[in-house]
Amino acid sequence: xxxxxxxxxxxxxxxxxxxxxxxxxxxxxxxxxxxxxxxxxxxxxxxxxxxxxxxxxxxxxxxxxxxxxxxxxxxxxxxxxxxxxxxxxxxxxxxxxxxxxxxxxxxxxxxxxxxxxxxxxxxxxxxxxxxxxxxxxxxxxxxxxxxxxxxxxxxxxxxxxxxxxxxxxxxxxxxxxxxxxxxxxxxxxxxxxxxxxxxxxxxxxxxxxxxxxxxxxxxxxxxxxxxxxxxxxxxxxxxxxxxxxxxxxxxxxxxxxxxxxxxxxxxxxxxxxxxxxxxxxxxxxxxxxxxxxxxxxxxxxxxxxxxxxxxxxxxxxxxxxxxxxxxxxxxxxxxxxxxxxxxxxxxxxxxxxxxxxxxxxxxxxxxxxxxxxxxxxxxxxxxxxxxxxxxxxxxxxxxxxxxxxxxxxxxxxxxxxxxxxxxx
Amino acid sequence: xxxxxxxxxxxxxxxxxxxxxxxxxxxxxxxxxxxxxxxxxxxxxxxxxxxxxxxxxxxxxxxxxxxxxxxxxxxxxxxxxxxxxxxxxxxxxxxxxxxxxxxxxxxxxxxxxxxxxxxxxxxxxxxxxxxxxxxxxxxxxxxxxxxxxxxxxxxxxxxxxxxxxxxxxxxxxxxxxxxxxxxxxxxxxxxxxxxxxxxxxxxxxxxxxxxxxxxxxxxxxxxxxxxxxxxxxxxxxxxxxxxxxxxxxxxxxxxxxxxxxxxxxxxxxxxxxxxxxxxxxxxxxxxxxxxxxx
Amino acid sequence: xxxxxxxxxxxxxxxxxxxxxxxxxxxxxxxxxxxxxxxxxxxxxxxxxxxxxxxxxxxxxxxxxxxxxxxxxxxxxxxxxxxxxxxxxxxxxxxxxxxxxxxxxxxxxxxxxxxxxxxxxxxxxxxxxxxxxxxxxxxxxxxxxxxxxxxxxxxxxxxxxxxxxxxxxxxxxxxxxxxxxxxxxxxxxxxxxxxxxxxxxxxxxxxxxxxxxxxxxxxxxxxxxxxxxxxxxxxxxxxxxxxxxxxxxxxxxxxxxxxxxxxxxxxxxxxxxxxxxxxxx
Numbered sequence: 001x002x003x004x005x006x007x008x009x010x011x012x013x014x015x016x017x018x019x020x021x022x023x024x025x026x027x028x029x030x031x032x033x034x035x036x037x038x039x040x041x042x043x044x045x046x047x048x049x050x051x052x053x054x055x056x057x058x059x060x061x062x063x064x065x066x067x068x069x070x071x072x073x074x075x076x077x078x079x080x081x082x083x084x085x086x087x088x089x090x091x092x093x094x095x096x097x098x099x100x101x102x103x104x105x106x107x108x109x110x111x112x113x114x115x116x117x118x119x120x121x122x123x124x125x126x127x128x129x130x131x132x133x134x135x136x137x138x139x140x141x142x143x144x145x146x147x148x149x150x151x152x153x154x155x156x157x158x159x160x161x162x163x164x165x166x167x168x169x170x171x172x173x174x175x176x177x178x179x180x181x182x183x184x185x186x187x188x189x190x191x192x193x194x195x196x197x198x199x200x201x202x203x204x205x206x207x208x209x210x211x212x213x214x215x216x217x218x219x220x221x222x223x224x225x226x227x228x229x230x231x232x233x234x235x236x237x238x239x240x241x242x243x244x245x246x247x248x249x250x251x252x253x254x255x256x257x258x259x260x261x262x263x264x265x266x267x268x269x270x271x272x273x274x275x276x277x278x279x280x281x282x283x284x285x286x287x288x289x290x291x292x293x294x295x296x297x298x299x300x301x302x303x304x305x306x307x308x309x310x311x312x313x314x315x316x317x318x319x320x321x322x323x324x325x326x327x328x329x330x331x332x333x334x335x336x337x338x339x340x341x342x343x344x345x346x347x348x349x350x351x352x353x354x355x356x357x358x359x360x361x362x363x364x365x366x367x368x369x370x371x372x373x374x375x376x377x378x379x380x381x382x383x384x385x386x387x388x389x390x391x392x393x394x395x396x397x398x399x400x401x402x403x404x405x406x407x408x409x410x411x412x413x414x415x416x417x418x419x420x421x422x423x424x
Numbered sequence: 425x426x427x428x429x430x431x432x433x434x435x436x437x438x439x440x441x442x443x444x445x446x447x448x449x450x451x452x453x454x455x456x457x458x459x460x461x462x463x464x465x466x467x468x469x470x471x472x473x474x475x476x477x478x479x480x481x482x483x484x485x486x487x488x489x490x491x492x493x494x495x496x497x498x499x500x501x502x503x504x505x506x507x508x509x510x511x512x513x514x515x516x517x518x519x520x521x522x523x524x525x526x527x528x529x530x531x532x533x534x535x536x537x538x539x540x541x542x543x544x545x546x547x548x549x550x551x552x553x554x555x556x557x558x559x560x561x562x563x564x565x566x567x568x569x570x571x572x573x574x575x576x577x578x579x580x581x582x583x584x585x586x587x588x589x590x591x592x593x594x595x596x597x598x599x600x601x602x603x604x605x606x607x608x609x610x611x612x613x614x615x616x617x618x619x620x621x622x623x624x625x626x627x628x629x630x631x632x633x634x635x636x637x638x639x640x641x642x643x644x645x646x647x648x649x650x651x652x653x654x655x656x657x658x659x660x661x662x663x664x665x666x667x668x669x670x671x672x673x674x675x676x677x678x679x680x681x682x683x684x685x686x687x688x689x690x691x692x693x694x695x696x697x698x699x700x701x702x703x704x705x706x707x708x709x710x711x712x713x714x715x716x717x718x
Numbered sequence: 719x720x721x722x723x724x725x726x727x728x729x730x731x732x733x734x735x736x737x738x739x740x741x742x743x744x745x746x747x748x749x750x751x752x753x754x755x756x757x758x759x760x761x762x763x764x765x766x767x768x769x770x771x772x773x774x775x776x777x778x779x780x781x782x783x784x785x786x787x788x789x790x791x792x793x794x795x796x797x798x799x800x801x802x803x804x805x806x807x808x809x810x811x812x813x814x815x816x817x818x819x820x821x822x823x824x825x826x827x828x829x830x831x832x833x834x835x836x837x838x839x840x841x842x843x844x845x846x847x848x849x850x851x852x853x854x855x856x857x858x859x860x861x862x863x864x865x866x867x868x869x870x871x872x873x874x875x876x877x878x879x880x881x882x883x884x885x886x887x888x889x890x891x892x893x894x895x896x897x898x899x900x901x902x903x904x905x906x907x908x909x910x911x912x913x914x915x916x917x918x919x920x921x922x923x924x925x926x927x928x929x930x931x932x933x934x935x936x937x938x939x940x941x942x943x944x945x946x947x948x949x950x951x952x953x954x955x956x957x958x959x960x961x962x963x964x965x966x967x968x969x970x971x972x973x974x975x976x977x978x979x980x981x982x983x984x985x986x987x988x989x990x991x992x993x994x995x996x997x998x999x
Contacts (some may be wrong), residue, residue, distance in 0.1 A: 042956035046784040048657075067942065069784060071955035074936045077678045081937055084467050085849050087857060089940075105468035105681060193661070245574035246554045248662040252957070258555055259764035274958035281758050326875070387680045394664070401576065401663055434901045435825065438816025441809045442832060442876060445869025449850075450835050456846035467845065484896065497898070514738070530982045531739045533922075534746055537977045542951055543752070543970050546760065547745050557764055584996055589742075593923055597878070600915030600988070601942045604885050631885075638881040640749065641833070642874060649839045673841045690842040697837040702830075714884040 031062050033317050035324065038068040039093035039307075040075040043343040052337040056327050063320060083108050085313075090315040091324060093342075094139070096130055096304045100381040103133035109309040110318050111136045115422060117326045119407070121347035129378040130305050140329055141305030143343025145273040146371025147198075147290060154284040155186070155266045167291045169203070175235055179266055180239025189269040190254040191241035196232065197389070197396045198269055202227045205300025205376060206293045211417070212388055214380040216424070218417045225410025233406055244400040247287040255280070272367045273306045273343045279363075289374050299376035308345030346369050382421065391420045442455065461687035466663040469675075471684060480689035491664055492672040495697035498580060499668060500647045503587040508639050516628065529599070536592030544586065545656040549640065552582050576665040579658055583666050584654040585626055594639045601635035602628070633712040641701055648697045746971075748894075753968035760963050776972070779965030783954045786942055788969060791950035792976075798860040798935075798946055799928045804868040806924045807917060809870035815881020815905050819891065832873045848937060862938045863928060870981055875920050882916035885910060918988045926977045947973045 018061060039049060045276070046069050050119050053065040067091055072253065076098065082088035083102065094102070108411035113119075117140070131139050133218045153163035159179045165171060175189030191199070204211050207228060220228075235241045242259065250257045255278040259265045263282075269290070270278050292299050311321040328334050335350045339359045345351050354360050396415060399409040436443070461478060463471035482489050518528060538544060551557045552572035559569030572582040605628065613623050629636070651670030654660055660667035669689075677686035751759050753775045754768040763769065781787045833913060851862050870876055886909060896905040910917070932948040941951055945953070951969055954961045 038940075040956065042954045042959040042961040043783040044959055045956070046954070050784050068782065068940050069942060070936070070949060071944075071952040072957040073952050074933065074953060078936055080467055080678055080681075081845055081848050082822065084845050085852050085857075087852055087940075101681065102468065105466045108468060243574075244662060245571040246572070249549055249573040249658060250552060251659050251661060256549070256761045258553070258762045271958065277958060277960045280960070281756065390675070390679070395660065396662055403663070414957055433814050433822070435820030435822035438812045438820065438901075439828070439870075440733075440812075440816075441868065442813045442870035442873075443828070445809075445866060445871040446831070446835065449866055449869060449871055453843050453846035454835070454838065456850075457842045460842065460846075478906050516833075517735065520731070521734075522735075526982065526985050528735055528739060529985065530978065531742050533981055534974075534978065535742055537926050537930075537974050537981070538745060540924065540932065541930070541970050541974075542955065543745070543749050545969055546752075547748060550748070550764070557766075561763060593919075596919050596922070600882070600919055601885065603915050603988075604882070604912070634881045634885050638878060642877070645833075645836050649837075668837060670841065673839050677841050683842065688840045690839045694834070694838045698834055701833065701837070 001378050032063040032064060033062065033320050034066060035091065035315075035317050035321055036066045036068055036089035037091040037324070038089035039077070040070060040072045041341070042071075045069075046339040048338050052328060052334045054089050055333055055337060056324060060066035061322075062325075065136075065196075066325065077096075082141070086314045088312045088314070090312050090317055090321040091274070091311050092312055093142070093307050094310055096141075096308055097386070099131065099138060099308055100133055100384065101312070101386065103138060104381075107313055109138040110313050110315070110322070111138060112140070112311070112322065112325075113137065116322045118330050121330055121349055123346070126305070126346060131308055139308035139310035140325060141308055141346040143306035143340070144303065144346050144368060144372070145271050145306040146303045146368055146375060147301045148270055148272050148367040148371055149277060149288045149290050150268045150270055150275060150278060150285050150319070151288050152263060152282070152284055153264045153286055154295075155263055157187075159266075161266075163286070167288060169231065169291045169293055172291060173238055173240060176240045176266070177238040178323045183264070184239075185259070186264040186266070187242045187259065187413075188240045188266050189235070190247070190257065190260050190265045191235070192247045192250040192252070192254045192257070193244055193393065193397050193400055195254055195269050196244075196400055197393050200228060200232065200392070200396060201379075201383075202290065202300035203231065205298045206296035209297040210377070210380060210383060211392065212380055212383040212421065214382065218414050222407075222410050222414055225413055226406045229404075229406035229409045232399075236400070236402075242376050244397065248397070248400075254278070272371060274365060275364075275367065285363075287363065287370060289370050292374070299374050301371060301374045301376050302379065303371060304378070306348060340364070374399050382424070384424065387420055387424065388417065391416045454529065455560055457687050458691060460684050461691050463684045465684035465687070466681045467683050468681075474684070478685050479692075481685070482586055482688060482692065488664075488667070488672055492667045492669045495580060495665065495667050496600070496648060496669040499584060499650070502581060503584045503650075504647050505645045506584070507588045507591050507643060508594055508636070510588060511570065511594035511639070512598050512632075514591070515595045516624070518595075519599060519602045525598060528701070529596075532595060533592035536590045540652045540656065542656075544653075548582075548586060548657045553689060573658055574662055576663040579662055579665045583653045586657070587647070594643065597635050597639060601632045605631040609715060630711075630713050634707075634714055637704070637708050637712045644700060644704070645697055648693060648700075722884065749967050749971055753964050753971060755964055757960075759965050760967075761802055774960065775964035775968040778962075779969040782950055784942065786945065788947065788950055788972070790943065790946055791947045794944055795929060795946040795976075798816075799925055801860070802863045802928045803921055803924045805864060805867035806872055806875055807920050809922075810872065810875035810879045811905070811910070811917070813870045813876040814883055815909070817876065818880045818883035818921075819869060824844060835871075836873050844937060851938065857938060858940045858944065859938075860944075863931070867924070872924070875924065878920065879913070879916060882913050886912055903980075914987050918984060920983055921984065922977075925980055929973075929977055943969055 014046070037049075037053065041047065041049075046067070049069070050067050053067060056063055057063060076095070079088060079092065079094070082274050122141070126141060126144075126354065127137060131137055131141055132273050149165065149167065156163045156165075159182050161175050163174060163179060171278070172188065179186050201211055204220050204224065207224045210219040213219040236243065247254070247257065254260060254268060258267070260268065261280070268278060275287070290299070309325055311318055311325060315321050328338065329347055330349070332349070332353060335353050336357060339354060344360060344364060345354060351360075392413065395404070395413040397410055398404045398412070404412060460471055462473060462475060464474050464477075465471035514532060518525060518532075522528070547558070554569070554571055554574065556572075558572060562569050570578060573579050609627050610623065610649065613627055618626065649670050651668045651674065654666040654668050654671055655674075658666045660671045673686050673689055676682045676689065747766055751766045751768055754771040754773065756772050758771070759768060759770065779788070782791065792937055817825065851857055856862050856865070866872065890908050890912070891904050894908045899907070931946070932952070935946050935949055939949065951966060951973060955966065
């Protein structure tokens, strides 16, 4: 018994050491190329992507595509580490804000152009606004993602609110407060601190155009800031949203709040790409347009690529990688296989093919179309900078916890943003 | 301690694995990170030498540095003593001749096995959120609930509970240490008519002191750098009340691309930990008793 | 009278132990319940038992996502963990013995240096170490775990063994020396048998920690075929897309089984120490 155990252990150790040493055995025989493709997602993305890659390999037997896929946790940090160590995959899925953050620090992605990929399929403005850095196209959008406003029609109706209401900043308060009045445990809108930041950005965009403009300057005045914070103070005072002490632990996860799950919260700001997660099993959720004030400079409603696919500049098979990219975005078979694994396609034919095959749900289609119709100007890369976002969030937190009056919050926001921006 | 000169050569042979490991594997990354602390290193380009700039910036009023240092100090002060005291108490209880001791030991070690499991974040919210298990329990017996994770005054304590709850490793070491105490010492004390408490203070604790020292040093070193519980449960909030030093380092290093700055912050933490470890070691001369110096 | 008081204390400590045990295993009970719940029930309700049980989380979770399932991940984890644990036991024993029982030039400084390697936060070491391991060609293998174990680069265990060796009376060594044993024989035949509890602790700790290792595994292992369980557990946890928590709970439960079984079954080696071997001071 003891001997067997020892033998087993010895086998494991040797196997472990051998297996461990096998890290470098990539196929180096002439003609065949191995390309690594990395992405994050859930099963609904992994499987179709692997299938599409398999289809490509059938058509190109000399190419081997290896998927490096996993969850969201740590993906960005691993990517940054890999780029620093020049070991990143050949084809990489990135989040849109990373394009600027990473490109600002080096030529990490291959510049794409018309000779390589059929760009007519894409909306030119969409490419220019979101996939370029310094005027160079660095990646392709995997899909269109827009802001939407989820509403629980049952809960609204139960509280005597017309579910078909067109929402304005005013009626959110006048109508929305009924819910909390009727049931002290219920609220009109979900509002973890991160979502309050989005609301603030939208409101300021409508008042002043942007929070931070492309000249690296705070774009709103102290009065405008005060006006915005004074407005959102009513949200807390009137019970439109729950206090931060109850929602702050659902930072970036408002859909895990039992108040939302159990139908005690009537509405939620969300991205179309993640709304399925928020809706879950609920049957009574519809989407509406977000409120826009009269004479708004910019609706502030965000539209951006679900993700962006880029080619690693230190790849040894750049040409093949671009071919793979082109295939994934324009080949009909690939489009069908991928479906909506990365949102509603950003290509004309992609949308057409999926619509024909009924692969896009009516809810997603409506939300996307509503969003596109409402979409405002793209945010400046400065406003999307992670340090700027953190600066905004910190002030929003203090305000939300009642530590700052609207005037103080506005002044502090401007001062802190200015300091952060000069430091960048 | 008895010193025998002729053994000095074997000493090096025995520590050779670590010496090689240190020189070959650990030294290079350490030196590189020390170098980074004097540079502007944005991860993807080359580090640019900036002299003492990073350190100057940190000490001339980086608010998040001060805040997180404060939070970390509180965390270390809450989590380390509680965890060690708890582990010691349980170990002493479990060291009695008790039926099912193996089962109890295993059950108490389970939280440590769960470690940073993905389920912990979900579980802790479920227990401590506004309409969570704990508040439910409290209201059912007529006590007021609280926002255990949402109230800036309470969140750090609630987060520290995860750390304390994972006391299994310390407990195990105490148990192992208890097994090493010669029974003869206890017999002698009982013959002298010493009571249970007296035996604990006069024999158990001194005999266990080398393990207490070990646990104290290791838990301290870990707690100063810890960020997992806050990272998975509160992400530093509410109002930065759980913004541990380790979280701030992560933000600077990987979110804001200021690896040079993060390196400088790390070396400051290094100095702090080294100072307190040194202090603990210094003090240990007066309270730790080793078998080899009896 | 005295007897009664004694049994009362015993009952009290049992009650306390059981109560505490309940708190300790509560998360486990909750996880078992959660692996039969839908996402809505996990997040929306407080009851431990599922109201509308969902079955199949274990089977579908086991399949994993994409090309590889948890069968592969478990084998991988063993390949990574077992050598790491064995080498750690081996190296920490030697290094601990060296520091505990010998005097040599620079000993104090070397000891401080050894401990201080634990004091620099990992965040800033990640990139230099990653680049260094790339230069050695170790990426996408388990060598970043195994070799440091072999070379005693886990000061926690070295220090731990130092403390346990120092807890043993020097007379043991002296008697061995009188019998003409060299220092290695003293370690092997006289000291180690008295350190079984400590060695057990080394094995359990290193097993559990390497088994749960998420972050370093994430950074060093890129091929899904080589993922350990910790990576497999998180590989479907997207930030925006839906995934089934019950599968994650189910697989989390399975993943803690090996450490728990190891712990429970190896405990018989735990009790043997100086007290039970009859060694007198």
